[in-house]
Amino acid sequence: MxxxxxxxxxxxxxxxxxxxxxxxxxxxxxxxxxxxxxxxxxxxxxxxxxxxxxxxxxxxxxxxxxxxxxxxxxxxxxxxxxxxxxxxxxxxxxxxxxxxxxxxxxxxxxxxxxxxxxxxxxxxxxxDGLSIVVNKENDWVDSLTIDELKKMWLEDGTVKKWSDIREGWPEEEIKFYSPGTDSGTFDYFDEVILEEKPLVEKATLSEDDNVLVQGVTGDKNAIGYFGYAYYSENKDKLKVVPVDGGNGPVEPTNETVESGEYSPLSRPxxxxxxxxxxxxxxxxxxxxxxxxxxxxxxxxxxxxxxxxxxxxxxxxxxxx
CATH class of the missing domain: 3.40.190.10 (Periplasmic binding protein-like II)
Known part of the structure; x- marks a missing residue:
C-alpha cells in the first residue's frame, strides 16, 4: 500500500x-x-x-x-x-x-x-502558504516587504522596473505572472496585498499554475505567485522569496505556515x-x-x- x-x-x-x-x-x-x-x-x-x-x-x-x-x-x-x-x-x-x-x-x-x-x-x-517566486537566475532579490509587493503589483500607469522597487536593483522591466481572476489565489492576493485595488495591467494571468511556473522559469526578470505545492514541486526551477510581514523575512515552509509565522500569506x-x-x-x-x-x-x-x-x-x- x-x-x-x-x-x-x-x-x-x-x-x-x-x-x-x-x-x-x-x-x-x-x-x-x-x-x-x-x-x-x-x-x-x-x-x-x-x-x-x-x-x-x-x-x-x-x-x-x-x-x-x-x-x-x-x-x-x-x-x-x-x-x-x-x-x-x-x-x-x-x-x-x-x-x-x-x-x-x-x-x-x-x-x-x-x-x-x-x-x-x-x-x-x-x-497553504501563498508563495512569491522569481527566476533561479535572479540574484538580487533576497526578500520583499509587503509595501514592496504592493508597489510592485499595483497598477499606477508606469512601466515597473526592478530599480523602482529597491535602489541598486537592475533597471530592467519586471515581468509579472499571476493566477487568473477566477482563482481563489488571485482573490487572496488581491485582498491581503493589493487591498482590492487594480493589479498591474501587464501581468500574464492564467488559471493554470503550470503556465505561471513556465513563465517565471523562462524569464530572468519574472515574478509570480501561487500555492506552496507548485513551488515545492518546482524547487529546482524556481527561487522562493521570503516575505517580511513586519517581523523580518520569512520563507514559506510547513512549520512557518502552520505556526502563522509566514504572515500574511498563510491561508486555509x-x-x-x-x-x-x-x-x-x-x-x-x-x-x-x-x-x-x-x-x-x-x-x-x-x-x-x-x-x-x-x-x-x-x-x-x-x-x-
Whole structure:
C-alpha cells in the first residue's frame, strides 16, 4: 500500500501541474478504480462524485480520489480544476457535489446558492502558504516587504522596473505572472496585498499554475505567485522569496505556515459540500474518507495538515 501510495501521489501532483497546460482550463481528470485492495471497506459502493474548483486544492483532492478508489473501486470520482470562482459557478448550477476553494465563499455566491435552494457546509482541509517566486537566475532579490509587493503589483500607469522597487536593483522591466481572476489565489492576493485595488495591467494571468511556473522559469526578470505545492514541486526551477510581514523575512515552509509565522500569506484551504449530496450514503462515505485522510495526503502533496480533523468529522456526522 505504501509503495503504491507514493506512486499515486507523485502521479497526482504531476497531473495537477500539467492539467490545464494540456487541455481546456475547466477540463477534469477522472479517477476510476480498476482493481481490488486488501484494505477494502466492508461495504462496497457504486456511484459518482463530481468535484470542481481551486487549482490549489486540486492536488489534494486528486490524491484523495486515487486513494479512495483503492478501497472503493466501484466509485467514479471526477475532479476538475476551473478555479475557485469557476468551481462555485458549477456548484451553484447544481453540477457538482463538492466545490474546492482556496478562499472563503463570497457573499454573492452565498446569495446565489440560497436562491438556488442549495444548502452547503464548509470544511477546512489544509493550510497553504501563498508563495512569491522569481527566476533561479535572479540574484538580487533576497526578500520583499509587503509595501514592496504592493508597489510592485499595483497598477499606477508606469512601466515597473526592478530599480523602482529597491535602489541598486537592475533597471530592467519586471515581468509579472499571476493566477487568473477566477482563482481563489488571485482573490487572496488581491485582498491581503493589493487591498482590492487594480493589479498591474501587464501581468500574464492564467488559471493554470503550470503556465505561471513556465513563465517565471523562462524569464530572468519574472515574478509570480501561487500555492506552496507548485513551488515545492518546482524547487529546482524556481527561487522562493521570503516575505517580511513586519517581523523580518520569512520563507514559506510547513512549520512557518502552520505556526502563522509566514504572515500574511498563510491561508486555509476548503471544500464546500452540498448537504443534499451527503444524504447519499456513497457520497457521505467519500467525504468522510476525505476528512480522515486529508492531513496525510495534503502534506504528501506539499501543503500543511490541520492539528485535528475531529470537529470536521463531527460536523459531517451531523449532516448524515
Amino acid at each position: 505504501k509503495s503504491f501510495k507514493y506512486i499515486a501521489l507523485t502521479a497526482a501532483i504531476s497531473g495537477a501541474l500539467a492539467l490545464t497546460a494540456c487541455g481546456p482550463q475547466n477540463s477534469g481528470t477522472e479517477s476510476e478504480g480498476k482493481g481490488t485492495s486488501t484494505e477494502q471497506a466492508e461495504k462496497q459502493f457504486e456511484g459518482a462524485v463530481n468535484i470542481d474548483g481551486s487549482s490549489t486544492v486540486f492536488p489534494i483532492m486528486e490524491a484523495v480520489a486515487e486513494e479512495y478508489n483503492l478501497v472503493q473501486p466501484g466509485m467514479k470520482v471526477s475532479v476538475a480544476s476551473s478555479g475557485t470562482g469557476g468551481g462555485f459557478k458549477a456548484f451553484i448550477a447544481g453540477e457538482t457535489d463538492i466545490s474546492d476553494a482556496s478562499r472563503p465563499i463570497k457573499d454573492e455566491e452565498k446569495a446565489q446558492l440560497e436562491e438556488a435552494g442549495i444548502a452547503y457546509t464548509e470544511f477546512e482541509i489544509a493550510k 484551504l476548503y471544500i464546500y459540500v452540498k448537504n443534499e449530496s451527503v444524504k447519499k450514503e456513497e457520497i457521505y462515505d467519500f467525504v468522510k474518507f476525505t476528512l480522515e485522510n486529508a492531513g496525510e495526503l495534503s502534506e504528501d502533496v506539499g501543503y500543511v495538515k490541520l492539528p485535528s480533523y475531529d470537529d470536521q468529522l463531527s460536523t459531517l456526522e451531523g449532516l448524515k
